[in-house]
Amino acid sequence: MRISTLTMFGQSVASMNRQQSDFLKVSEQIASGRRVVNPSDDPQAASRAVGVDQAKAATEQYADSRVSARNSLAQTESILNSISDANISAKTLLVQASSDTLSDVDRQSVASELKGIYETMLGQANATDGNGRYLFGGYKDNAPPFVKDADGNVQYNGDSNAREQRIDASRLMPVADNGETIFKSVPSGAGYVAEAQSGNQGNVTFGGPQIRDVNDTDYGKDFQINFTSDSEFNIETFDGTNWNAVESNIAYTGNQDDSVQQVSFGGVSITLQGTPETGDKILAAQAGSEQREPNLFRTMEEAIRVLETPADDPAKKADLRNTLNTAMRDLDNSLDNVLTVRASAGARLNELDVVDAVGSNRMLNYEQTLSDLVDLDYNEAISEYSLRQVGMQAAQKAFVDVKGMSLFNYM
Template sequence: MRISTQSFYEQSLQAMGLQQQKLFKVQQQLATNSKFLSAGDDPVGAARALGVGQTLAESAQFTTSRQRAALALSTEENALNSVTAILQNVKTLVVQAGGGGLSDADRGSIATAIQSSLEQLVGVANSDNGNGQYLFAGFKSGSPPFVMAAGGGVQYVGDQGERLMQIDVARQMSTSDDGRSIFQSVQGGAGYVASSASANTGSGVFGAVSTTDATAANYGKDFTIRFTGTDYTVMTKDTPPVLAASGPFTAGKPISFGGVQVAISGTPANGDSFDVSTAKNAGTDIFAALGELVTALRAPLNGGGEAAQAQLRNALSTANVKVTNAHDNVLTVISSVGSRQVELEALDSAAAMNKLQEESYLSSIENLDPYTAISEFYQRQASLQATQMTFARLNSISLFNYL
């Protein structure tokens, strides 16, 4: 069969072009360390690689979110640690104020120190994250959550919104706690708080309130102990009030009612009264409690007699319980923050292991076997050279060479 010169050249060029194309593809695979250069090379493998790549990208986004959440929680933890230090210092000052032999000036100095602690506490409660976002303002993070009220005291103007962050496929985490739940709340198990009426004229001083029977019918209600002559009556604060207990008063003997008991020493005057209320109804605002404590310490006692001394002792006892309840509440929030930080660390650890597995799987799909690829490269190179040499030899053949 005769092959025209044109057909010979076309077929030879086509063969060499095909060999060069295959060689170039292997070179690209070696350069990119990838089995396929386009989805057309391996549609199934490309689809799998795309899915794994998307999973890794999503995981990277969650990792970034967890880092941001960890930073926010760490900032909150630092602020709450400052709060606990302030409250511990206040408790120490309350104990000092209850010591004997203090003058009005001494108590005034302690009141000034507590007032300074109150101002520090407000400052910490209005902490921000360094970017102008207030930590304890809820969703209203653009402005300070605590402001001085017109009539005195501190008012919360934030809200109770939780700033949630998506930290995993099916997990959202709160990265903040609102100021009301930290500074104006107590734990459900905080118990009872006793206080004396400001109009009391006797020397009655209450002791600690203890629980005797949490299953009692009136347990969990608020009570008022009122003295009439040498007798007492205990009424609930229901509407209408219900008699919880009554009897003759004996100084230092516990008075039992509603599953709790409290001992009152001294001599209450006719008409004196004491409140025994659950912590949540006794006033949960730590700023208000410190303000009341400062006022009590600045009231002069010289010439006030036993009644004034009793009022001070009762005020200190009430303040001590309220500060302790607030301190316990903050510690609970810190524990919650710590639990969330532990969860973030666990998710990071799991994500790191998953990332290694996904990357290994992606490598098995995409990455080139260098030994196989190099072997194929040399094979393609040899094939191209053989085709070129064949073309050159055949192209040089002519009948004139045999004449």
């Protein structure tokens, strides 16, 4: 068989190139710290690594989302704490103002302090987060949720949704409660609230209401006491359109000296005292019902109004006592509601800690999986590097030896 010089040269060069390619490949692996530098190195591992990388990126995005959610919830919890403190301060002032020893001037001073608390509450209700969005407007977060109308009454302009944020693949968490939930709601366990209707001319005051029998067939119905004269009244219930008398011409004896009268309906009792005028009405309704919609700002406005009005006749004194009694009940319900919402925000903050821990463990698993798929075993790589180096040197030496061979040396 005849082997030409060109063939020997070609085979030697091909061998050196192959050895050099293998050597450079191992060098690239050592430099990058990865076993799979190009997809062709291990197509199956490279394909799986792409999927793991995507899952890892999504987990990192959820972690960033949890940071944002935690900031919103922490700010919400802080504001709710301030609202709770303001609520307690307002209740303390109303208890103080209920004392018969205070003069009209003293009550006006209390009203002035109550106004400061009222403005503080309104400012907190229109608080914004770090991005300039209003916290308690729901998804209508580009304008203040609570504004005063032409009559000075606070109106809610937000929506009834709670802004949500995805903190994990399977969890969409509310990160800010809407203003209705905080300032215009009561807890589910809130009871009855009594209220003297505006325009009453008599001086009847009430105590209660007290729940006596939750098993009464009429328990849960709103009712009102409608005085048809100074000695009789009807008990009326609302059918959705009109008030209808269910008990009529009941004798009223609370207008006698130092006497009180207890009126009971639907397992609820209310104590009355004083002299009414025909047409005077006293409502007893469940807190949060259609007849007695909760509104913290309206409660504060009514309390301020009655404290600023001189109680210089029996009717105004009765209005003062009744309004303060109603306001204190409303503030109690509002405080319970704010504490409930605050507890919910705290529970979500705790949940974020749990999801963070799970996310951290998941990231560790992804890192380990990626390492197993594409990372380099340095001990094996260094051994391979030395072997390829020796192989390349041997190929180079063989080429030098072959290049120097000639038959003329043996002739």
